[in-house]
Amino acid sequence: MAITRRPEIADPEGATVKKALTDLGYNEVSTVRFDRSITLEVEGDDANRARERAIEMCNRLLVNPVLEDYTLEVEA
């Protein structure tokens, strides 16, 4: 799961690191965003069901919809 901050929400950590990169001369950097990733190992052999359950977990706990968006990938 890649959990990203919603575009309209400020990212103070990203802004601070962008400034540090600019101080080091990396002027080409226009945005730094700190995203989170979560990896789950789950039992089962049904990828669709695993995906459905993972979406439910994101909506119920792992992601705060006020602040964040997410995408997820299922690997066998």
Added chain:
Amino acid sequence: MTKVAVILFPGTNCELDTVEALGNLGADAQIVWHSDSDLAGFDGVVLPGGFAHGDYLRTGAIARLSPVMKGVASMAEAGRPVLGICNGFQILCEAGLLPGGFIANRGLSFLCKWVDLEVADQGSILTAGMQRGTHLRLPLNSYEGNFVAGSREVRVVLTYRDNLNGSEHAAAAVANEAGNVVGVMPHPERASADWLGSADGNLLLGSFLQAAAA
């Protein structure tokens, strides 16, 4: 005597100050462990500050799943006063009892200092009967104190006169629509006697207790 539940999660650390401050104002404040789900018999509830469940995942995200939050939600629904202080405010947002959420302070500073506030709405259980524009001085003590409303309508109860953490609407305290659930980021219980530097917190806690007694 007005009976107030002060909820203790693993990692809460302001429960004793809160009990003391409420007790000094004449309330019977009792600590309730987070795995108790029944708040029957209490007139109001406070979620004090700290680091519930280590702030893991997101501040308040795990705490909102504790059994006691069912009791807190019932109190909120019944119109009883529910107050979240600092981390308690973050928990109420995660629980959906208040709108919005929190991110790190602007400038990434942990802010531990006295702040000046202004009453923006006298209709909540925290500010009932106070004049709009009244100034209060309370200590702030947080890293993720930067309130984000998202696209939600927010009822701002107290504002920062100097918005150091970058909160949207300069919001230091926010209420639900009915005004009976309030979150406040600075600590009223730490401004509960002149010798602590300010007794302004007593005005807010006193207002909360009046609502609880009603």
